[in-house]
Amino acid sequence: MDRAATGLGGGAVDGALPVQGSAVVPAPPARPAAPPGPSLAERLLDGIAEGVVACDAHGIVRSANTTAVRMLPDLRVGELSVAAMQVLRTAVADAPDADADAELALDGRAIAVRRRSQPGGWTAWHLRDVTEERARLDSLLAERARSRFLAAASSRLGLSLHPGRTARAVAELAADELADAAVVVLPVHGGTVDWYRCEHDGPSSVGRASARDLPGPVARALAGLDTGPQLLLADELDAEPWRRTGAGVSGAALMALPGNGKPAGVLVLLRSGAGDGATAASGGPDVELVEEFAQRAGIALAAASLYAGQARTAAVLKRSLLQPDLPLVEGVALGAAYRPAEQGMLIGGDFYDVHPDPAGRGATFMLGDVCGKGVGAAVSTGRLRHSVQALRRLETDPVRLLDLLNDTMLESTAADDDPGFATVVIGTAVPLESGGLRLRLAGGGHPPPVLVRTDGVETVEIGGTLVGAIPSARFRSRTVDLAPGESCVLYTDGVTEARGGIDGREEYGETRLTDLLVGCHVMPAAAIAERVTLHASRWNSAGARDDVAVLVVQAPLHAAPQGASRRHLHSVRAAESPAGGEEGTA
Amino acid sequence: MTAPPTLPTRLESVAPEFFDALGRADEWRACELAVGLLGDGVHPADVLVGLVGAAARRIGALWEAGEWSVAQEHAATCVNERVVAAVGARIPAGGARGSVVVGCLDGEWHALPARIVSEVLRANGWAVTFLGASVPAEHLASYLHQYGPDVVALSCALPIHLPAAHRTIVAAQRTGTPVLAGGPGFGADGRWARRLGVDAWAPGPVEAVAVLDQQPWRGAAPPVATITAASAEYAGLTERRGALVGAAVDALEGFSPFAGPPGNPLGSDPVQDAGQVVDFLGAAVYLSDDGLFADYLHWLGSALGARDISTGGLHAVLGELAAGLHDFPFALSCLRQGREQLRPGFTNGGGER
Ligand code: B12
Secondary structure (H helix, E strand, O other), X not given: OOOOOOOOOOOOOOOOOOOOOOOOOOOOOOOOOOOOOOOHHHHHHHOOOOEEEEEOOOOXXXXXXXXXXXXXXXXXXXXXXXXXXXXXXXXXOOOOOOOEEEEEEEOOEEEEEEEEEOHHHOEEEEEEEOHHHHHHXXXXXXXXXXXXXXXXXXXXXXXXXXXXHHHHHHHHHHHHHOOOEEEEEOOOEOOEEEEEEEEOOOOEEEEEEEHHHOOHHHHHHHOOOOOOOEEEOHHHOOOOOOOOOOOOEEEEEEEEEOOXXXXXXXXXXXXXXXXXXXXXXXXXXXXXXXXXXXXXXXXXXXXXXXXXXXXHHHHHHHHOOOOOOOOOEOOEEEEEEEEOOEOOOOEOOEEEEEEEOOOOOOEEEEEEEEOOOXXXXXXXXXXXXXXXXXXXXXXOOHHHHHHHHHHHHHHXXXXXXXXXXXXXXXXXXXXXXOOOEEXXXXXXXXXXOEEEEOOEEEEOOOOOOOEOOOOOOOOEEEEEXXXXXXXXXXXXXXXXXXXXOOOOOEEOHHHHHHHHHOOHHHOOHHHHHHHHHHHHHHHOOOOOOOOEEEEEEEOOOOOOOOOOOOHHHOOOXXXXXXXOOOOOOO | OOOOOOHHHHXXXXXXXXXXXXXXXXXXXXHHHHHHHHHOOOOHHHHHHHHHHHHHHHHHHHHHOOOOOHHHHHHHHHHXXXXXXXXXXXXXXXOOOXXXXXXXXXXXXXXXXXXXXXXXXXHOOEEEEXXXXXXXXXXXXXXXXXXXXXXXXXXXXOHHHHHHHHHHHHHHHOXXXXXXXXXXXXXXXXXXXXXXXXXXXXOOHHHHHHHHHHOOOOOOOOOOOOOOOOOHXXXXXXXXXXXXXXXXXXXXXXXXXXOOOOOXXXXXXXXXXXXXXXXXXXXXXXXXXXXXXXXXXXXXHHHHHHOOOOOHHHHHHHHHHHHHOOOOHHHHHHHHHHXXXXXXXXXXXXXXX
């Protein structure tokens, strides 16, 4: 049914708005006679909240309801109404002919514009005021952005347990979302504070300041006296690290970061005076958001400082239990490797030690294994090593040294019922005139040392019973000479008892070890120690690890040139010791 | 410090004697020469990369070509490490730029490259802690929590360690520490490093200094590994590892596939040697990159060839693996290509090391 001829318009215009559905607008039986007045359809359209405009093929406005005219007061039915229509056409400019949707701002209101082409080249425009709708959506989005920020902050802040790293993450997050620059100040420690500053989209810096130089509000917040948000005045911002960057920092807000009982730090948010600060903060920080963020930051900082405290305690304990760096001994080349089962702590029941002879003739060395693993074993190990260090001053003969050690360990065992027995090899190394080395080796129930000779390898059976187990223990010693380049390899059962192979249960064994060492006489002591550890742990690849310690005592192949200092060569740090450059001897 | 135009010539003129000293395991002479260059005004980075690093590669080539025994190679490498230390001892303590922890991946024993990287970073003002060879992921994580460095730098020499690398990278990133990766094990252009979601990659220590200064991770969304829950095939392969190695060893009747001249075999233990083949295959499956396995076989072929070792044993191993992995399409295609590649007369373009 073609209704194109059905007039809807008032008498002023002939022609009609084509209507496609008749349900809404019942077609009048005939063209209404004068007087021209609003048609039924027009009256109906006038009653709705949506603005409706109809234009014919020439662009002349043929119909416009009250809502449309209220939105676009320049609209005149029967005219081109260029000014008013231009507003609409610009809004949908991207799509000149086809159906289009757009949104436009009119007198501070958000108007959704919909254009639909109609038969006969006509165009219908629908205008809907969506200001409230948009506001609701915007706040929903803002809320989402807030929760996204807070969620991102939580997951990032949950990562590190290091106070400095955590503080920096807090500053970075705050600078990116809440301010033009942010500073985190950690609690006072020994009269100073550590601070972390970060610029919006910019670099970060760290530093330390005297607690006395802190602006009053920062000091009070750190002390837990003021916990709520506060303002810092511009003249309080004149020192590091709050110094303004670039054009005028207008001021700053600060906020204590709540910790366990006392603040875990203070967050200072710096804002630039310029209105186009491009950050969320330029509209003024959203106090609620800052407070929520501060909560999370405080929890993370408090956890990190708790962990750091515990780690410090553990580190102090550990220092006395760690394996020593090898000393420099004239005429004796040494190499060692150590892999504790408890990797996180780097301590275990295997140990080695080398003590240079005070008279400058060689050294006493030992390697052993206290029963047990982990912290408990490490403590027994530390005690044993200290005993030997003390006893060595009384006795240098390896067998009598073992006797004394056996007695000492039995006494302390009786005292605190710690079953700390051990297997040990103790030896002395004395350089020979010929350039070689004379070793005396005594054993207490330990796997036999392996000699790496120029023409092959041999094991040195020295037997002996466990040390610290029975009062009547018996120890023996053997004397062997090493030619230049030859080595004596001491190892713990973590090497030979490493489990691997096809089923993961086969032991590495002495045969594999001796095979591995064939031909190694050209290798420096450290390389031999490394080779043994490497192969044992490769064998062990699948299974649980045991402690592994290897000590190599070697007759040097290349004598040091006369008068040369070995110092500069010896800063190859043990695998686990920090190479922070403390050893910068030159 | 002036960089004299004769600098490359200084290095070049010292290099032969330096290499000679390494060959004799004469650490005194080697250190003297390297330290002497510093005295002449050559930058530590040039000594470490241009002299020590270059010598290390040459050592590798001689070993691969069967001209040097394992023991010779170890001895020379050990002296090389001493040289790095001696050079390092002359670098003043850094720290102004920030702190880096350097370490090797779990199972990675190539410590020398990481040591070189450590000292070059130190020479450029970074405070560096070197954790050594084969650092387990959990150890690294606890260290990072405790000391909170700005960056952790991981070195990988062999792609066989990439599955472990992934674990380590994730563990480090979970502590909030960005990861810088380097070393040939991450692929010539670092492509595997990126697949494993590192924060940055650099081809060498000097380039690493520039990367660290840019802090590319700052403000960026954390990178995501494109490998998630690696293919089911990798899980299956790991489960079957024992059985696969067992079958290969049975087929070899106690001989190593890499056994060769008595003084200088490529390998000697059938279990470990077959295990290496399986693990390289595993890494290729983990990254779904058959090129990784092809590169390995290419290297293996030339190392075996240099020692006149037949590839028969290797063929037997590949055959057993194919039989044991008949339901693993990707692994199978790697193996099929591999056997093709080992045929005499086959030339392939890639795989250059
Ligand atoms: C020394 C050495 C060893 C020593 C290492 C001892 C030590 N303390 O380091 C030992 C004996 C342990 C060893 C063992 C093995 N090795 Co090896 N080894 C080498 C050798 C000769 C030198 C390595 C080196 O120091 N290179 C010099 C450095 C400076 O070069 P680079 O690694 O490329 O590093 C530079 C850059 O890549 C970068 N970089 C490196 N790390 C990082 C990290 C960061 C963060 C950044 C930014 C940059 C960066 O900067 C470095 C300086 O410029 C190489 C030969 C070679 N071409 O490298 C073989 C080599 C790497 N080894 C090889 C092999 C096969 C092995 C073994 C599997 C042998 C075996 N069958 O047992 C075992 C595996 C052990 C293990 N699981 O890790 C092969 C690898 C072949 C391959 N296709 O993958 C090589 C290439 C030898 C060869 N030519 O065949 N090896």
